[in-house]
Amino acid sequence: MADKVIIAEKLTKRFGDFTAVDAISFEVNRGEIFGFLGANGAGKTTAMRMLSGLSMPTSGKATVAGFDVYRENEKIKRNIGYMSQKFSLYEDLTVRENIRFYAGIYGKSSSFIREKTNSVLQELHLTGEADKLVRSLPLGWKQKLAFSVAIFHEPRLVFLDEPTGGVDPVTRREFWNLIYEAAASGITVFVTTHYMDEAEYCNRVSIMVDGRIDALDTPGGLKRSFNAVSMDEVFLKLARKAVRTAD
Amino acid sequence: MNMTAVSISKIVKRYGKKKAVTTALHGISFEVQQGEIFGLIGPDGAGKTSLFRVLTTLLLAEEGTATVDGFDVVKDYKEIRKRVGYMPGRFSLYQDLTVKENLEFFATIFNTSIEENYDLIKDIYSQIEPFKDRRAGKLSGGMKQKLALSCALIHRPSVLFLDEPTTGVDAVSRKEFWDMLKRLKEQGITILVSTPYMDEAGMCDRVALIQAGRILSIDTPQGIVRQFGKKLLAVKAGQMLPLLQAVKEHVAVADAYPFGEYHHVVMKGDGRQELADYLTKKGFEFELKDAEPDIEDCFMGLMKEE
Numbered sequence: 001m002a003d004k005v006i007i008a009e010k011l012t013k014r015f016g017d018f019t020a021v022d023a024i025s026f027e028v029n030r031g032e033i034f035g036f037l038g039a040n041g042a043g044k045t046t047a048m049r050m051l052s053g054l055s056m057p058t059s060g061k062a063t064v065a066g067f068d069v070y071r072e073n074e075k076i077k078r079n080i081g082y083m084s085q086k087f088s089l090y091e092d093l094t095v096r097e098n099i100r101f102y103a104g105i106y107g108k109s110s111s112f113i114r115e116k117t118n119s120v121l122q123e124l125h126l127t128g129e130a131d132k133l134v135r136s137l138p139l140g141w142k143q144k145l146a147f148s149v150a151i152f153h154e155p156r157l158v159f160l161d162e163p164t165g166g167v168d169p170v171t172r173r174e175f176w177n178l179i180y181e182a183a184a185s186g187i188t189v190f191v192t193t194h195y196m197d198e199a200e201y202c203n204r205v206s207i208m209v210d211g212r213i214d215a216l217d218t219p220g221g222l223k224r225s226f227n228a229v230s231m232d233e234v235f236l237k238l239a240r241k242a243v244r245t246a247d
Numbered sequence: 248m249n250m251t252a253v254s255i256s257k258i259v260k261r262y263g264k265k266k267a268v269t270t271a272l273h274g275i276s277f278e279v280q281q282g283e284i285f286g287l288i289g290p291d292g293a294g295k296t297s298l299f300r301v302l303t304t305l306l307l308a309e310e311g312t313a314t315v316d317g318f319d320v321v322k323d324y325k326e327i328r329k330r331v332g333y334m335p336g337r338f339s340l341y342q343d344l345t346v347k348e349n350l351e352f353f354a355t356i357f358n359t360s361i362e363e364n365y366d367l368i369k370d371i372y373s374q375i376e377p378f379k380d381r382r383a384g385k386l387s388g389g390m391k392q393k394l395a396l397s398c399a400l401i402h403r404p405s406v407l408f409l410d411e412p413t414t415g416v417d418a419v420s421r422k423e424f425w426d427m428l429k430r431l432k433e434q435g436i437t438i439l440v441s442t443p444y445m446d447e448a449g450m451c452d453r454v455a456l457i458q459a460g461r462i463l464s465i466d467t468p469q470g471i472v473r474q475f476g477k478k479l480l481a482v483k484a485g486q487m488l489p490l491l492q493a494v495k496e497h498v499a500v501a502d503a504y505p506f507g508e509y510h511h512v513v514m515k516g517d518g519r520q521e522l523a524d525y526l527t528k529k530g531f532e533f534e535l536k537d538a539e540p541d542i543e544d545c546f547m548g549l550m551k552e553e
């Protein structure tokens with residue numbers, strides 16, 4: 001059990017008579033890079049909100065980092081990291097202040113923060129920029145810093161919601177390098193993306209259509225079962241079946 | 248007849264004052280012909296929105312000149328505002344008005360009516376017309392986008408500016424949106440569209456690749472790919488990360504990076520056989536083949552040259 005970081009069984013969320021997430025069941029292993037794909041409105045965000053302890057499921061079961069989503073959602077929040085394209089860092093705090101702020105929220109000690117800040121800054125080649133406002137950094141650096149901040153408290157699992165949207169192709173690849181390193185260190189990565197080439201970088205990929213998980217396999221396995229040459233083609237074949245429209 | 252719809256000459260845009268000046272556009276020049284779909288392709292912060300705002304007369308450039316439909320963006324701004332349609336990156340219609348009220352509002356501002364130009368928007372608007380009494384704020388993302396496009400078109404503009412219309416939109420909806428643009432082009436409207444998605448370049452007649460306020464290249468998508476000029480290989484093996492590291496260390500390799508299922512390898516010269524021998528000797532079981540560069544390969548090549 002210890003190496004399953006997410007276990008979801010028939011997890012469901014209804015808003016009134018609308019079933020946003022329709023009995024999804026899947027497991028994510030420790031250290032895995034798990035791609036969570038789906039068209040707009042397929043239910044990805046709702047599912048992620050339930051798994052990160054922000055939204056109560058209507059029915060079904062799930063544990064995240066070993067904690068129950070109904071009863072232990074506060075513990076889930078402490079044991080995960082989260083980063084999205086839209087919200088990541090405070091622009092008018094410095095690099096160092098952002099790190100201290102987030103690490104402090106997660107209850108990390110001053111000595112832990114001090115030591116780890118230096119090593120993170122070195123890895124990102126940001127030592128010279130530590131006391132500059134985040135606002136002054138190029139977008140690519142901000143995104144890489146935001147990721148490091150999201151895993152600074154060494155969570156078991158990190159949710160990345162479209163982390164590379166709008167980022168240039170070189171930085172996008174540097175960002176994926178950070179993801180690989182995090183996964184190699186044992187952090188499980190749960191990532192959404194609209195870039196289909198990035199789906200290839202995941203160990204396994206699930207594709208949601210109309211609130212259900214319609215496919216889940218390795219990228220190679222998905223291409224074989226859908227008789228497709230690329231993940232783009234797999235995605236189009238599945239997403240075109242969708243009945244409901246985006247929200 | 249080839250007519251210039253948009254002409255931009257040495258446009259410089261700066262933000263901030265004195266110590267904290269950011270230069271968003273470093274002297275940009277190019278022309279867009281009438282009836283073209285012209286793509287401005289680059290990441291966030293490249294200057295795409297600044298340029299669109301200068302061209303739609305919402306922002307003054309510090310240096311340089313530009314004309315739209317033959318009118319100067321500073322002197323003739325009122326004329327330009329009558330002639331362009333602008334769909335900003337952020338949804339900016341009235342959330343409390345219904346679909347129909349929004350469209351009527353924009354038609355009235357431009358002294359026209361929905362009926363007068365219905366043929367132009369029919370293809371797009373008919374898809375949301377069943378919801379015409381719904382408030383705009385209650386629409387789905389895809390429907391909002393269609394309403395915004397209808398509003399930008401209702402006065403039959405000669406030039407349409409679309410700022411990142413497909414950002415955050417899934418692959419299926421993105422393809423549908425580009426199909427709509429192709430049909431609009433057939434109506435003779437010039438379209439300038441910006442996007443951070445490199446794979447959308449192929450949908451444009453010509454593209455400008457833009458990065459950090461500078462144009463890296465302007466050409467047809469095919470022309471940009473032809474300019475790549477280096478041999479490109481694709482390689483894969485069971486262990487992708489060690490493979491990338493090994494490939495990067497070979498002397499014949501100029502650059503290597505992940506590219507979907509494969510790694511792309513930019514070669515200094517030919518050297519394919521040498522690379523294959525080297526990988527065999529290193530013990531990799533690999534597949535190595537020639538690859539066609541795409542816009543993303545070109546963009547990265549140009550970025551690294553800078």
